[in-house]
Amino acid sequence: MVYLGSALITAVAAVVEAAWAPWLFWSGERPELTVAATVVLGLVAGPRWGLSCGFFAALFRGALLRETYGSLFVAMMGLGLLAGAGGHRVIARRMIAACASAGIGILMFRLVMALFHPAGELGLTFWGALRASLYSAVATVPIYLLAAWGQEVALRSASPGLRWR
Amino acid sequence: MRSGDSLLRPAAVLVLLALVLTVAQHSAWKRGHRSLPERVVQRILSPGVVLFSRAGTAVGDLGFSLVSTARLRRENRALREECSQLAADRVRLAEIAAENARLRREVGCPLPPKLIRLGVVQVIARTPGPLRRRVTVRAASDVFLAKDDVLLEGGCLAGRVINANGPQAEAVLLVDSEHAVAAVDQRSRDQGMLYAEAPAAGRGDLLRMDKLVGRCDLAPGDIIITSGIGQVYPKGLPIGRVVAVTHSPGAGGAVSALVKPFVDLDRAEFFSVVRSVGAP
Numbered sequence: 001m002v003y004l005g006s007a008l009i010t011a012v013a014a015v016v017e018a019a020w021a022p023w024l025f026w027s028g029e030r031p032e033l034t035v036a037a038t039v040v041l042g043l044v045a046g047p048r049w050g051l052s053c054g055f056f057a058a059l060f061r062g063a064l065l066r067e068t069y070g071s072l073f074v075a076m077m078g079l080g081l082l083a084g085a086g087g088h089r090v091i092a093r094r095m096i097a098a099c100a101s102a103g104i105g106i107l108m109f110r111l112v113m114a115l116f117h118p119a120g121e122l123g124l125t126f127w128g129a130l131r132a133s134l135y136s137a138v139a140t141v142p143i144y145l146l147a148a149w150g151q152e153v154a155l156r157s158a159s160p161g162l163r164w165r
Numbered sequence: 166m167r168s169g170d171s172l173l174r175p176a177a178v179l180v181l182l183a184l185v186l187t188v189a190q191h192s193a194w195k196r197g198h199r200s201l202p203e204r205v206v207q208r209i210l211s212p213g214v215v216l217f218s219r220a221g222t223a224v225g226d227l228g229f230s231l232v233s234t235a236r237l238r239r240e241n242r243a244l245r246e247e248c249s250q251l252a253a254d255r256v257r258l259a260e261i262a263a264e265n266a267r268l269r270r271e272v273g274c275p276l277p278p279k280l281i282r283l284g285v286v287q288v289i290a291r292t293p294g295p296l297r298r299r300v301t302v303r304a305a306s307d308v309f310l311a312k313d314d315v316l317l318e319g320g321c322l323a324g325r326v327i328n329a330n331g332p333q334a335e336a337v338l339l340v341d342s343e344h345a346v347a348a349v350d351q352r353s354r355d356q357g358m359l360y361a362e363a364p365a366a367g368r369g370d371l372l373r374m375d376k377l378v379g380r381c382d383l384a385p386g387d388i389i390i391t392s393g394i395g396q397v398y399p400k401g402l403p404i405g406r407v408v409a410v411t412h413s414p415g416a417g418g419a420v421s422a423l424v425k426p427f428v429d430l431d432r433a434e435f436f437s438v439v440r441s442v443g444a445p
Contacts, residue, residue: 011210011213012213014210015210015213015214015217016217018210018214018217019213019214019215019216019217019218019220019221020221021218021221021222021224021225022225023221023225023228023229024221024225047172048171048172048175051172051175051176051179052175052179055179055182055183058183059186059202059206060206060210062190062203063199063202063203063204063206063207063210064206064207064210064214068187068190068191068194069183069186069187069190070187070191073183073186073187077179077180077183081176
């Protein structure tokens with residue numbers, strides 16, 4: 001269930017990210033939906049989901065956006081694991097905190113990518129990273145709401161009467 | 166401890182898989198193609214990408230149309246008003262022209278020459294050199310060109326025919342060093358003669374207008390038209406726009422203006438030919 005669910009969610013995120021309409025770009029930056037989904041699912045559902053989402057997000061993003069797998073796997077799986085292990089119990093139920101975490105996650109992701117690639121190769125810039133981080137934080141809202149709803153449904157089906165939030 | 170154990174195994178499997186995928190990708194990229202997992206993922210997800218791209222473009226187009234509809238409506242309304250205004254002006258001008266012709270007849274003033282459009286000529290040869298700017302033009306075989314036929318482009322003066330042989334003719338352009346045309350400032354009615362200005366590097370074709378008579382009120386931006394004096398060219402053909410005015414020092418100093426022709430004579434490939442008939 002974990003793998004199927006995370007594969008589906010990250011596949012949708014990767015598809016939407018790859019097909020992001022040109023008129024929705026903010027000064028050349030689009031939201032990093034795959035990274036945001038990884039961070040949010042890690043926060044909401046735990047480290048196992050985070051890790052799994054990171055794996056699939058890297059797999060799909062690398063294939064669709066033609067990026068190298070090595071740096072993607074390190075960055076995505078690391079972020080998913082970190083979000084799940086560090087934030088699952090603390091900030092999972094706060095949407096603003098989840099959005100902020102996704103924004104910080106994007107910055108970390110960009111940092112890892114910058115370490116693996118020369119800056120010119122991916123067009124990585126500080127202001128670009130900031131814009132992408134802000135944009136992704138905003139785009140995290142629907143992802144968080146979906147993830148929270150899924151978590152609520154899963155919890156209720158497992159033990160009726162319990163509420164996630 | 167249990168949760169740590171339950172995470173360790175899938176993490177190890179995923180890291181191992183990631184390593185395999187990375188190595189596969191590197192070796193495939195080295196050979197110049199994509200790895201099998203990449204191809205599989207792309208094959209599966211590509212239809213979704215296409216679908217979302219189209220949806221995004223459609224939404225963007227829809228939004229753009231919605232946003233620009235109001236602006237286009239306003240623009241259309243303004244253009245319609247301008248059109249009706251111009252139509253009214255045209256009617257008024259026709260009325261004025263008719264009245265003008267009537268008055269001319271009553272006072273015995275000669276009617277201005279009428280311009281007949283002969284057709285279009287193509288430039289088939291150009292005289293080389295910066296000073297002698299002449300062209301050989303050719304019209305359709307049923308058109309017989311004549312000396313003093315006028316060449317226009319976009320309704321603006323370009324030159325005139327100096328030698329004609331049936332549909333083929335040699336024409337002198339405005340910027341020929343041996344050519345001059347009597348001209349008048351449309352605003353101030355200052356009259357003068359237009360000559361070709363000596364060519365200079367980095368500057369397009371220019372004409373120099375020397376003021377001939379009376380007070381002078383030439384200003385940059387003024388439109389210069391033919392004055393009809395000398396009866397070489399019909400009156401009122403647009404020539405160019407004043408780009409600079411120079412005053413010679415001293416009282417009664419000469420005034421001259423640099424005029425940029427409306428026609429790009431270096432690049433013109435076709436001209437309209439008109440003939441002035443009924444000139445006194």
